[in-house]
Amino acid sequence: PVESCSSVVRALALQVRDLSSIPGRGRNLGKENKQPSSLKKRWKDTAETLIIGGGCVGVSLAYHLAKAGMKDVVLLEKSELTAGSTWHAAGLTTYFHPGINLKKIHDYSIKLYEKLEEETGQAVSFHQPGSIRIACTPTRVDEFHYQMTRANWNVTQQFIIGPEKVQELFPLINIDKVLAGLHNPGDGHIDPYSLTMALAAGARHYGAELYYPAPVTDLTPRSDGTWDVETSNGVIRANRIVNCAGFWACEVGKMIGLEHPLVPVHHQYIITSTIPEVKALKQEIPVIRDLDGSYYLRQERDGLLFGPYEHQEKMKIQESWVTDGVPPGFGKELFESDLDRIMDNVEAAMDLVPVLKEADIINVVSGPITYTPDILPMLGPHQGVRNYWVAIGFAYGIIHAGGVGKYLSDWIMDGEPAFDLIELDPNRYGKWTTTKYTIEKARESYGFNNIVGYPKEERFGGRPTERISGVYETLKSKSSMGFHAGWEQPHWFYKPGDKTGYRPSFRRTNWFEPVHRECKHVMEKVGVMDLTPFGKFTVKGKDSIKLLDHLFANVMPKAGHINISHMITARGQVYAEMTISHLSEGEFLLVTGSGSELHDLRYIEEKAISGGYEVDIQNITDEMAVLGVTGPFARKVLQKLTKADLSGSAFKFLQCKPVTLAGIHLNAMRISFTGELGWELYLRQQDTAALYNAIMEAGQEFGIDNFGAYAMNSLRLEKAFRVWGTEMNLDTNAFEAGLDYFIKLNKPAEFIGKQALRKIKEEGLQRKLVYLTLQTDDIDPEGNESIWHQGKVSARINKWLYSVRHFETSRRRGKRYIKCKDYYIIIYFAI
Template structure:
């Protein structure tokens, strides 16, 4: 018998698992009460019901840690608020190290935890065994103890959220299958169910592994796929009690938690198994999957050695169930870029229970206000590319994604599966030149160049095997000339009678500049934080070229679509694939290019910060005097079909000028030396240009308004309390900074490193990070301080300054 569902609602949530019910619970808190949640079967019946229910407190950023704290606080009060128990208990947890690299990472995490207010001390193997008597501590070097970690009953937690949502006015319908989304023009206007249609202003897809297919039907790409996850539950073990802490042993790819007097042992194997590659069965509900337990044989053997009591404990359950994983192991959150009226919150990579409280709050506030309350770029749906939602791509990638949970998070760690799909025009030429490729949003990017007979490299925390190659490339940039393929950079042409007006409102800097002028600018949000940093080149009175990083193509296009006025005479063209972009960088770059051109490349004709069309051999290209490495250089924009010709021309002439290829890691080292900020690390949606030391990217005297102006104007003319500073560690044996190291000043913790590495041109360990000073982080405040950087619990003296350590006045870029 059909149920009576409403004809319309303000918000419709699709999915009645932990994520969907959390969003439903939080929406009324932000004024949204006309909300309907639809669940195809019963609440929790997809993946929530079989989750392990682990709740963690420590996260790799302050904002995420704050959300984790919110989730724990929510669990503490939810039973009192709703009368529904959640089964929550804070029995603490340990993350265990079996090798020196993992031990160093845990020590780094412990240092960072202290700074952000999370209790997470290191403990010895003996202290660990005292807390966990059943544990065999052979081979254990130490552990990180997080007392605030805990566990919850996932079904009870979901039911409490659902009850709280109903108390807030939300209508929840079970056994109501959404068959498709209703689309009118470029907007989602509701859903169709087997019981009728519901029109809505906003539809939120929070339906886990079903999300990709529902979104695909309306042309929205959501790259996730189901994979099999295994755990075992023993018969009751007398030595366990309800206070037994959770254990995570990443090197053995396992986790342990007490479960009503029994022991649950979960596995995240290195290579998993995709599930339902041809579609999820319609009848799927509270189902487990047939398991090939030989697939987990190695991990179970290690578990038995680690907890010998498992040998005699009976097995109550051997369970395999599906969970959704993404291409890079991070959530997919945010508005769909292809259509309006649709929001996605899915792909939680086996951390849905842990993340649901905080993420439910973020999504609800985002839907209600139109703006995210915290920086979500790392989790934005728009960080992915549509091709990654391809079923075959995700079915292969997800077999590796499941292992991310246990993998060592090496700096620069690369995925191996579903590779070599998205290639730059010169891919084969670069490969023949010795390029070692890494993946960035699907692009195959040269990281460094090495002889074909060079040995296989290994990941490390300190000095990397590829350092010698990146050093040679960096010195070529400094002393001669290098070719850097930047063709993966996002490129947009914005044109039309309203282009200047509309784009200038998005840009913090003034772009009403002479034709040929290249303007570095920021796109800011209403809080004055960075949504993008990019260059805008004026091609004509009503035509502009926008170039931003290769990770930002879909993000920036979505921002343009959201912020440009509807109906304006402004046209946006994504020309990323239409043009290659070759950076010719170094003091001999002008000589090299001038030898191939009849165009005048002198400073008088083409000065720094300007762009013009020039001839190179038989092709006409656009040459722009800009740099991301801090040297004289040119970015050459060339039609894709002519990239091969231009490459051969430049390389053929380059031998006489000492030309070398340079990869991403050399560029990263050079930009760090020169103090160039990196979007997503050094500048995010939470920092302003004033705080980032990028006040020159703001048009303070612009006549028209721009987004975020009120916030940055309020900071103008005085030292900000939070300020980005450059740091250099002393000594050749200084550690390598990778981010989140603690900055000390005169014995007080004052900030954290946002990015770091080794500068090969000046042979120093470098980093940059934000310091906090009540009253303002002035130049005098810096001079009066004695600075240290804490790495894995040890402190190292550091020089702190506002100017970059390499060419602080920028003379080399203007040669």
């Protein structure tokens, strides 16, 4: 049966497709004429927000902005609404996502789709039979339990069910190999065309203008931050533009000199004719996701729709579009199918759902979807270009569209996001994101679509990039490298007898003992760490202090000193944390985490320009290296390399000085994120290897050794040092995060968020970050686990790290936010 089906499939691939058999399109063909383009009216010549792209995401943004009260919302679509990837999408919807932030996007989308037909009068063909993810191995069952710890934070239903329950819900399944299912009631699928038309109807109702066909031919930024958008029907002046152009997004970006890291991937799915066993069912069957078979399967009328994600060696990227651009006339066309690529997936599906063996196939759809290197969309304002926003790279655009439209609308209307979504920040990519890297990484991401999602996951496609430090070659053979914003940085180091390499697990794995060893070494002797991936900016000029006093809640340090400072939003949330060094009069060095480099730089640049500050801001991340030397013997090691006095009285904590070490001129900062005695040494990249070798030689008598990021994070947590992105972000205000010491409400400068923080302090806190210790076995919390109390989720773990000082009793230390009225929760959970 498999062979005969294969031959049938191959024959069908050569047939001309009947587009009416694509899900929902037969029922909706011609409806577009009932929602005419605004081209029948006179075009607006100005727009508050101009959206480029009329797919589901772009139309959702127009709908939400207009509904929120924005008066001049204009959308331009080069072809017709849904052209591109929306019209041929399989339309899957799910509450599930491994990240808790994107669960909020999914949750909002589904709730919007449930009521959209009633609001707009446009049918959306929304089916909610639920979904089941299938586990056929013990590792997959572990993964389900791991994901269950993150469930219910957003009050959505999710259950682990046994094989018999799986078969009860999906009677067509062969459960011989099934161990468990992860069941999400309320999941399902929606017709993408009808959904987009409903959003378009709503957008028009609330006052948005949707023009099509209306290709954008050029974009010209103006000195006041506005844009001239050239179209086939004249120029529109826009206060901001939002690129929602799908696989055309790169062409739009090139108009202003940007290379967006996107690739078009061929994604195929198969539609069967009526299957008697499906037709005989009394109710619609849940969507099935066979993770090891790497495909989804759902009911389509009285047949089935089957969509695979083939292995990275078999999947296809339309590389000519990346190098040469999208063909000018491509809009609602499809690619030629290639069923040979997916035969492994087909055979897996026939094994799990045997009725597929006898099914007739009536259509094969192969269309373009856009992938970013890490599979996540790019969402928000783009660094380096004023008032240019993006909502692009949607591999799962249908489930994201509703929530993304709301999220971006709130951000634009309110001036800041409603919650943190830094994982979607377009500025997570930079100049290091080359075309070669983008293609290799997107290929890996597509092929790994259904791979087991382990904690501390590392993927190696496209690595290393050009972002390697001067000691990379020395350290790479001794360590397990992690990837941070393009950089390679040691996570932990090997010793003889250690199990080397990346060995993922849901339990303690090969890094556990070495990290414990590194922590003890730093506490008892001295260690050196490559900190080069830090984001590093210089700010200088006559208004430098004024700008930084406006941006940061702390008082700026005096020349030769350092402090920890935070940028606060107008609502009082924590936008960023930075180490600020006052190098000389009017010249500052700002240091941030590698993952927030361009996220922070964009914000600083934006406020400098909008405030009219006369400053020079330079990103020196790639030019400047950093080595950290820390531990009880750190001073003795470094003193051997310099004539400068490094004594505690001469070089105090939180001081910075130019120093010559081993003949190398650098800036030395008396600070260490481990909480131990230490210095951070800032120097030219080309001097890194020489300095590292000199430090290691000088430190031999003191037992110096390398340590990595895992050990540093464990040590910093023991000292209650918070880090942006886990213990604090846009979801937390400064006082919830315990940053009181760094917030100077009495400083003369009116910093952003000052009034909001005063109000928060007056009204009192609703929740607070607390430190707890936890007795564990070999399965440790990873972060974002839900904490249950009296039958409901009352808090979640923000971060855990191993406490070396409690090693003998095997205790974990974690940080959690709990409601202030529930302080007894600390004792109640007996952690």
